[in-house]
Structure formats: C-alpha cells, structure tokens
Amino acid sequence: MSSRSWNLEFLTSFSHNRILIILNQPFSLQLLKLVWNSSKWHYCADGGANRLYDLLMSCPPVPMLLLSHTPPRYRPNLIKGDLDSLRDDVKQFYSSNGIPVVQDQDQNSTDLMKCVAAVEELEKTEGQEYEIVILGGLAGRLDQTIHTLSYLHKLRKIRNQVFVITDDNVGWVLDNGQHTIDIDHSILGPTCGLLPVGIDETILTTRGLRWNLTDHPSSFDGLVSTSNQFVPGENKVYIKTTRPIWWTAELRDLTFQSKSEDKRPGLQLLT
Known part of the structure; x- marks a missing residue:
C-alpha cells in the first residue's frame, strides 16, 4: 500500500515549482496574497481575470502598484478559456500590458481544464512537473463545485500535487x-x-x-x-x-x- 506525506507549504513559503490557477469565484485579498506570493506562475481561467482585476482595483493603493510597480506585481502570466466570461475592459487592460489572452473554444473542456492543459505545455517545455494550486472551485454554483471534485479525482492519476483553496x-x-x-x-x-x-x-x-x-x-x-x-x-x-x-x-x-x-x-x- 502506497504512503504519502502532505503539507500546506503553499500557504507559508515560495516555490519555483508551483503554479496558481485563479477561477471565476470570489476570494479575499488576504488569501490572494498568500497563494500568489508563494507561486512562480499565475494563470487566470477566463472570468478569473475579472475577479483578480476587480479585487485589486478596489483596494488602494494596489491599482497604482499594479500599473507602475517594477517588477510588476499581481499580473498573471496567462489568461485562458473560451472567453465567454472575460469582460472587454479587463481583456483590454491585460492584453495592453503584454499579458497573453488565449481563446480556446473547445466545448469538451472547461476553463480550468484549459488552464491545466497550458500547465502541461509549460511542463513539457521546462522538463519538470509543477504543483498546482487552484483558487476557487469549492463554492458558488453546485455544478461547478461538482466539476472541481470530479476533475481532481481524475487528476490524481496523473499529477502528484493539486490543491483547491477558498477563503473557507x-x-x-x-x-x-x-x-x-x-x-x-x-x-x-x-x-x-x-x-x-x-x-x-x-x-x-x-x-x-x-x-x-x-x-x-x-x-x-x-x-x-x-x-x-x-x-x-x-x-x-x-x-x-x-x-x-x-x-x-x-x-x-x-x-x-x-x-x-x-x-x-x-x-x-x-x-
């Protein structure tokens, strides 16, 4: 029988081998700080970019730092999904600041699945596996919560570490x-x-x-x-x-x- 050890280092320390995926659900600034600053890469699944943008713009002096800080903070490395939820103003803001916005219209995969596929592409390029932390996915619409439960059940077969976190x-x-x-x-x-x-x-x-x-x-x-x-x-x-x-x-x-x-x-x- 296999044996595994687990910890929550993604809430206490930075790792170069960690990716954060932000879903289209509400979260607090305190939680964002912890999971963002502990991850090397940051992806937004479609409307997750709206959540990130709106939260930061509502918390002065974050907007000024978001726009002008060097190196830039709280800017995602990628926004990906079918883009049916991404607002035009958010898309314009991030794309004008050099953030890739990738539309994937595959109707057989969710925005979360599309972002995990992007993680897999990155892993092939860099020759390593990343720990994935998903922000959101256990609250809001019941069908989306069930999808999260189901998808991680499947991912356990092919990935070592995938966590889901909300404010609760x-x-x-x-x-x-x-x-x-x-x-x-x-x-x-x-x-x-x-x-x-x-x-x-x-x-x-x-x-x-x-x-x-x-x-x-x-x-x-x-x-x-x-x-x-x-x-x-x-x-x-x-x-x-x-x-x-x-x-x-x-x-x-x-x-x-x-x-x-x-x-x-x-x-x-x-x-």
Whole structure:
C-alpha cells in the first residue's frame, strides 16, 4: 500500500515549482496574497481575470502598484478559456500590458481544464512537473463545485500535487493508501472532513482526529466523516483509505496572517 506525506507549504513559503490557477469565484485579498506570493506562475481561467482585476482595483493603493510597480506585481502570466466570461475592459487592460489572452473554444473542456492543459505545455517545455494550486472551485454554483471534485479525482492519476483553496477551506484528493498530513493549527481548523465522492465505498482508519475511525466503511449511503475536528497539540493526522477520498480542512480567518506574513521567508506583501 502506497504512503504519502502532505503539507500546506503553499500557504507559508515560495516555490519555483508551483503554479496558481485563479477561477471565476470570489476570494479575499488576504488569501490572494498568500497563494500568489508563494507561486512562480499565475494563470487566470477566463472570468478569473475579472475577479483578480476587480479585487485589486478596489483596494488602494494596489491599482497604482499594479500599473507602475517594477517588477510588476499581481499580473498573471496567462489568461485562458473560451472567453465567454472575460469582460472587454479587463481583456483590454491585460492584453495592453503584454499579458497573453488565449481563446480556446473547445466545448469538451472547461476553463480550468484549459488552464491545466497550458500547465502541461509549460511542463513539457521546462522538463519538470509543477504543483498546482487552484483558487476557487469549492463554492458558488453546485455544478461547478461538482466539476472541481470530479476533475481532481481524475487528476490524481496523473499529477502528484493539486490543491483547491477558498477563503473557507482547502481540499485535495487522497488516493488509496496511507497518508500523513502536517497540521498547522494557526492556519487550519478546527474542523475537517473525509468525503467519499465518486466512489461506492471506502474503508477508513484515522489517527489524530477528535473522532477517529478504525477499518470503518464510509459511503454516501452510510457514514460520511463531516464536521470532524483536529486535536489541539496533535500536529499530524494519519489516514488510511482503500479508495480515493476527498480530504477537506477549514481555513482559519487569514486577516491575522497579514500581520506576520512579511516575516515569512519567500513571501512579500503588497504594501
């Protein structure tokens, strides 16, 4: 049985091997700062560029720095999708500032899938695999949330690290096997969950949670471990699952993070 270790370094440190994909859902400036400044590359999936533009333009003095700062900050490397959501003013702003805006009209792929395809093209050019962090995708329209759940379930077969984050929670797919997850209680909690999405049933064993399981079946027709909790002082959670399962954890209020963010190696605040 395979064994994996996980952490949330994309919330604490910069990596040259990380790409951020911004979806068309709302997010806070605090969360944007953390995930943007920890990633080397930044892609917007169609209307995700609207969200980025509108948020930055609504937060002085960001607009001035967005336009004039050297090197430029908070400018995406790529905007890609079928462009049915990208506003004309946003398209004009970014394209006039040298940001590639790529239209892909393939109706058999979503804007998120189109951006992941762009990541794969970059990986072929650079000869390395990137960790992907998706901003958005677990809120808003139910059909889009289900797509996120389904797509990451598929991506687990071909990619090592794909995370999804919103202002409320972070999640990813744990493949069948054993997993150890590092828990930073200043960022995560107190609640978490194990969701048997896309499978008929799995057998779960856990340690490090308030309500642990031992060889217990989990399915939509049976037990679903929602609203579980981390144990104070326990810095690791152990999970064994016989089938792929979604792991989610509550994200604490990030407003306090901005006060100490500038002290973290590799992270720079927009100030």
